[in-house]
Amino acid sequence: MNKPFDPAVRDFLDGRIWLRQHTPFSVEKINEHIESGMVETTPGVKMKKGLFGQPSCKCVRCENVDPQLFTSFDCLQCEGPCAYCRNCLQMGRVSVCTELIVWKGPCTEYPTEHALAWEGTLTKRQKQASKELYESIVRARPHLIHAVCGSGKTEILFEPIHKLLLAGKRVCIAAPRVDVILELEPRLRAAFPSTKLEALYGGADVQAFDAQLILATTHQLYRFRHAFDAIFVDEADAFPYTAEKTLQHAVRKAAKPDAPIHFVTATPSDKLLTDIKKTGAVSTIYRRYHGHPLPGPRYESLWNYSKQLSKGKMPKALEKWIQQRLELSEPFLVFFHEIELMMKAEQAIRQLDDRIRAVHSAHPDRKQHVQDLRAGKIPGLLTTTILERGITIKNIQVAVVGAEQSLFDAGALVQIGGRVGRNVNHPSGDFVLFHNGISYAMDQARREIKRLNAGGDQP
Amino acid sequence: MNPCLLCMKPISEVASWQSFFGIEKKKTLCDDCSKRFVRADIKEEGDVLDAVHSLYEYDEAMRDWLHQYKFLQDVALAQVFSNELRRAFSNKDTIVPIPMHPERARNRTFAHVETLLDGAKRPYVQLLTKTNTTVMGEKSRHERLNMGQLFELVPGAVVQPITYRLVDDIYTTGTTLRRAATVLKQAGAARVEAVTLIRSIQK
Ligand SMILES: [Zn+2]
Ligand SMILES: [Zn+2]
Ligand SMILES: [Zn+2]
Numbered sequence: 235m236n237k238p239f240d241p242a243v244r245d246f247l248d249g250r251i252w253l254r255q256h257t258p259f260s261v262e263k264i265n266e267h268i269e270s271g272m273v274e275t276t277p278g279v280k281m282k283k284g285l286f287g288q289p290s291c292k293c294v295r296c297e298n299v300d301p302q303l304f305t306s307f308d309c310l311q312c313e314g315p316c317a318y319c320r321n322c323l324q325m326g327r328v329s330v331c332t333e334l335i336v337w338k339g340p341c342t343e344y345p346t347e348h349a350l351a352w353e354g355t356l357t358k359r360q361k362q363a364s365k366e367l368y369e370s371i372v373r374a375r376p377h378l379i380h381a382v383c384g385s386g387k388t389e390i391l392f393e394p395i396h397k398l399l400l401a402g403k404r405v406c407i408a409a410p411r412v413d414v415i416l417e418l419e420p421r422l423r424a425a426f427p428s429t430k431l432e433a434l435y436g437g438a439d440v441q442a443f444d445a446q447l448i449l450a451t452t453h454q455l456y457r458f459r460h461a462f463d464a465i466f467v468d469e470a471d472a473f474p475y476t477a478e479k480t481l482q483h484a485v486r487k488a489a490k491p492d493a494p495i496h497f498v499t500a501t502p503s504d505k506l507l508t509d510i511k512k513t514g515a516v517s518t519i520y521r522r523y524h525g526h527p528l529p530g531p532r533y534e535s536l537w538n539y540s541k542q543l544s545k546g547k548m549p550k551a552l553e554k555w556i557q558q559r560l561e562l563s564e565p566f567l568v569f570f571h572e573i574e575l576m577m578k579a580e581q582a583i584r585q586l587d588d589r590i591r592a593v594h595s596a597h598p599d600r601k602q603h604v605q606d607l608r609a610g611k612i613p614g615l616l617t618t619t620i621l622e623r624g625i626t627i628k629n630i631q632v633a634v635v636g637a638e639q640s641l642f643d644a645g646a647l648v649q650i651g652g653r654v655g656r657n658v659n660h661p662s663g664d665f666v667l668f669h670n671g672i673s674y675a676m677d678q679a680r681r682e683i684k685r686l687n688a689g690g691d692q693p
Numbered sequence: 694m695n696p697c698l699l700c701m702k703p704i705s706e707v708a709s710w711q712s713f714f715g716i717e718k719k720k721t722l723c724d725d726c727s728k729r730f731v732r733a734d735i736k737e738e739g740d741v742l743d744a745v746h747s748l749y750e751y752d753e754a755m756r757d758w759l760h761q762y763k764f765l766q767d768v769a770l771a772q773v774f775s776n777e778l779r780r781a782f783s784n785k786d787t788i789v790p791i792p793m794h795p796e797r798a799r800n801r802t803f804a805h806v807e808t809l810l811d812g813a814k815r816p817y818v819q820l821l822t823k824t825n826t827t828v829m830g831e832k833s834r835h836e837r838l839n840m841g842q843l844f845e846l847v848p849g850a851v852v853q854p855i856t857y858r859l860v861d862d863i864y865t866t867g868t869t870l871r872r873a874a875t876v877l878k879q880a881g882a883a884r885v886e887a888v889t890l891i892r893s894i895q896k
Contacts, residue, residue, distance in 0.1 A: 302695055305769040311802040320769060327766045329802070 239272045239339050245444035247273060247337035249404065249461025251295055253326050254333040258440070264335065272339035278328035279304070281317055293319035295328050296456040297483040321480055322456045336459060344446045345430075348399040352392050352425040357525075360390050363517035367496065368394040371464060376514035378506065379498040382686050383623075383652020386523035387498050388418060391466055392425050399429055399446060403463035406448045408455055408485060412436060413620060414469050415449050416601060422449065452481045458488035465489045469623050470497040470506060500623075500652055501645035520686050526661035527687040529654045531637075531647065531680055536668035539635060543579045548586075552635065552668060556586055559614060559631055564663075565607055566614035566631040567621060569650055571639035576616050579635070583616065592616040623649045629660040637667035637676055647679035697723035698769055699758075721772045729754035732777075735892045739867075742874045743884045747864050747892030748777055755891050759862065768803050771812035774890055778813035781888050782858065788817040791861040791873055792844070795822075806860055809890065817860070820850045821873055843872045852880035864889040 243259060246252075254275060257264055267273040276294055284290045291304040298304075298321035309316030312331035319328050328334065356364060363379055370377035371394055381387045391407070398405050407422070409415050412435045419433040432445035434454040450458075452467070465485060489495055494514070497506060510516055522528065539549050552568075559566040568583075570576035573594045580592040589612045593600040600620070606612045608627050615621070619641065632654050634642060642650075647667070654663040667676055697704050698721045720727075733750040749755055762770040782788060790806040798804045810817050821844045846852070857877050859870055864887070874885040 305767075307768045307803060307808075309802050310799045310804070316802070318766070318768070320767065323761075323765055323767055331802075 237270050237272065237339070239267060239270070242443060243267055243273070244337060244339055245342050246440065247335065248342045248444075249337070249458055251334050251336050251457060251459040253278075253328070254335045256326055257335070258443075267339075268335070272337070273335050274338045275333045275335050277330060278332035278334050279317055279319055279330045281330050289315075289317065291317050291319070291330075293321060293328060294334055295319070295325075296322035296480055297487055298322065298480045300480070303480075322453075324453070325456055342444050344399075344402045344404055344444070346400055346402045347428070348396060348426060349428045350392060350396040350425060351427050352389065354389060356386070356389060357521075357523055359519050359521060360386055360523065363519055364390045364393050366515060366517045367391070368397060370494065370496070370515050371398065374492060374494050376494045376510055377496045378502060378510040378514065378516045379496070379519070380502050380507075380516055381498070381500060381519035382522060382528055383500045383649060384522040384524075384528070384626075384656035385500075385519045387468070387500075387519075388421060389523075390517075391498070395447070395466075396426070398464055399426070404446050404448075404461060406450060406455075406458075406462040406465045406488065407468055408450050408452050408465055408488075409468040410452050410481070411469065411620065411623070412451050413604075413625060414623065415451055417625060418449055418468070422447065452485060455481075455484040455488040460487070460490050462489050463493050464496065465493065466496045466498055468498045470499045470502065501648050503645075520689055522656070522661070524658040524661050526655060528683050529651060529662050529665045530683050530687075531651055531676070532664065532666045533637075533672060533676070534666050534668050535670070536635065537670055539668065539670060540575060543575055543582065543635075546578065546582050548582045549668075552633070553586065555633055555664075555666060555668075556583060556590075556614065560587055563613070564629055564631045565610070565627055566633065567627075567653060568614065568616045569622070569632070569634045569642075570616060570618060571636050571641045573618060575636070576618060580616055587613055590614050590616065593620065594618045595620045619646060619650075621653075622646055623652070625653060626656050627653070628657045629663065630654060630656075631664045633664075633666045633668060635668045636670065638669045638671050638673040640673075640675075642673075642675060644675045644678035644682060647675060648682055651679070651683060695719070695721075697721070697726055698773060699723075699726040699761075721775075730758075733892065739871075741871045741878065741885070742859075742867065742887055744886040745864060745867070745870065745889065746781060746887070747889045748774070748781060749891050751863065751891050751893040759891065763801070763805050763862070766802060768808060771805075771808045774809070775812040775814070778809060778888075778890065779815055782813075782815050786815075786858045787855060788815055789820050789857050789859050789873075789877070790817050791859060791869060792819060792821050792823050806862055809862065810860060820847055820852065820857075821845070821876060822847050843869065844876050846876060846880055850880075852877055852882050854881055854883045856884040856886060857882050859885060859887040861887065861889045863891040863893055865893045 268275060278294055280292045281289050292299050298319050303321045304317045304319060306315060306317045309331060316330045367377050379387055379390055395405055415433055415435050423431055429447050430442050430445045431447040432442040434450040485495055534551055536549050536551055542549050576592050584590050591603045591612055593603050593615055603615060607615050630653050632650060634650060651665045654665045655661045700723060702723050704720050704723045735747040737745045761767045790810055793804050824845055859873055861870060870887045877885050
């Protein structure tokens, strides 16, 4: 009855759904495991003829069914009409004639000894939330931690995660943005020094096959299936998680069928709030861990900034603001709504200090620049909304150029403002919205911050 | 409405008379993504290869496109340049795509140059076959120059004393195109020109 198998193959494939041709193992080894029934194959895309003869497709890896995200073509491999999924293309193309593999043998058993090395203390409210979260875990119901920026959300998770690990459970923290994962990784490694942990994002290869604690961008979850006993989605409302339905499917699919999915965010969408209230529980924290209020936004007009910056001219008020930061040696972030404008502004702004840099999602050095800002090697960064959340820099001062732009909705502005005053020694700071006319979202954000500071009474 | 093929954002489309009469294909990219591609229209003349017209320079945007099209096998991206590619030819042109080795084509699941021409709705004749599977980029300049024949005529192909227009995705050293042109000329072609989507400038 006990068929032999390679434990490394089990550790790698258990909980994953993978391209047959692209595993870390030899073709022969995978074939052996398929023959012995330990590994099962499935077509990558299932194509059915619809009611009127038009094909309808489903991607088995990412569960995409949107007809706009499939491309049909005459395939030279299977020598006929074929289709592939464009939704999860970046993880290696999956088509009708692509084979995916899943593990069918005995499951990996995870260690039950884990250290929790975090030595900080939780505030009363944090402790309460942590307890409530664990209760939801025990009851297998979804839980939302709705906590203002800088309230120490991650620390709330430590104790419940530790208990899960001690029970031999596999745990995932997922975030829509890679920057959030990069920020979390060192903190979790320090907190769980004896736990096998892996951070998965971008093109990184799987190194620790049997990692028990996984940090992953939500995209990476496409390649998991029924893997986790609990998933915590950090910054659940961040693009593109709310924008893409398939990503939500991916999170669901990555969890074991009965495992609950928990959410942690400062700015939950109305939908998430109502959904969770139906089936789960919510813990709310209105105070930052250091007890100081959230800095409210300050409005400052910057008329025709777009025209001026495009001509390479520095708008006076912006110049003055950056000058002040430089004189006071305060690190700063300036947010822009589009890359093009930011790049034009960069040239003008670097006249003030040539060490200033600009980062955006496709920037090759963005990780390095953020580290340099944190280390004080560069005085400030210009950024698109990629740095709107997850990033913590001591004494950071924040400006938004073009705060009235529709990209800056109230949630985004609250998150951006949430970068300011996170450190106990620097609990306040400047949060200025440079605008060409005040938008509804700006006022909404201001009201929301006021409401949170007042203790979260209904608006 | 279809999303942008590159960034997946919805495309805002203003109907033009070209699209109304079905002359131009619908936009495949959003304005932001299409702005990244800048036409270069590099034209050169030579002897074996009488003329080469390259539509775009090899820049960051093109590198990303080529990577996604060829290596991530995103067949849909053949549509991105279909209008531009179609306009690079006239109805009278006899078009010959640079072939892939059949085994490599099977592995890629599509022949990338032919798929580009299919997207551009330009008919072509396949007069050449590839005789080995080596990739140009893997060879040193010395090896490349001393390689045996790279292409031969398809059995039974008839080459006439007319102008042929070869098509390839990228022009790097020109070796590939010159070898293909040599085969066609030896078989009786009067003139061989080439169109490539991209021109990689050697530094
Ligand atoms: Zn897919
Ligand atoms: Zn196929
Ligand atoms: Zn686009």
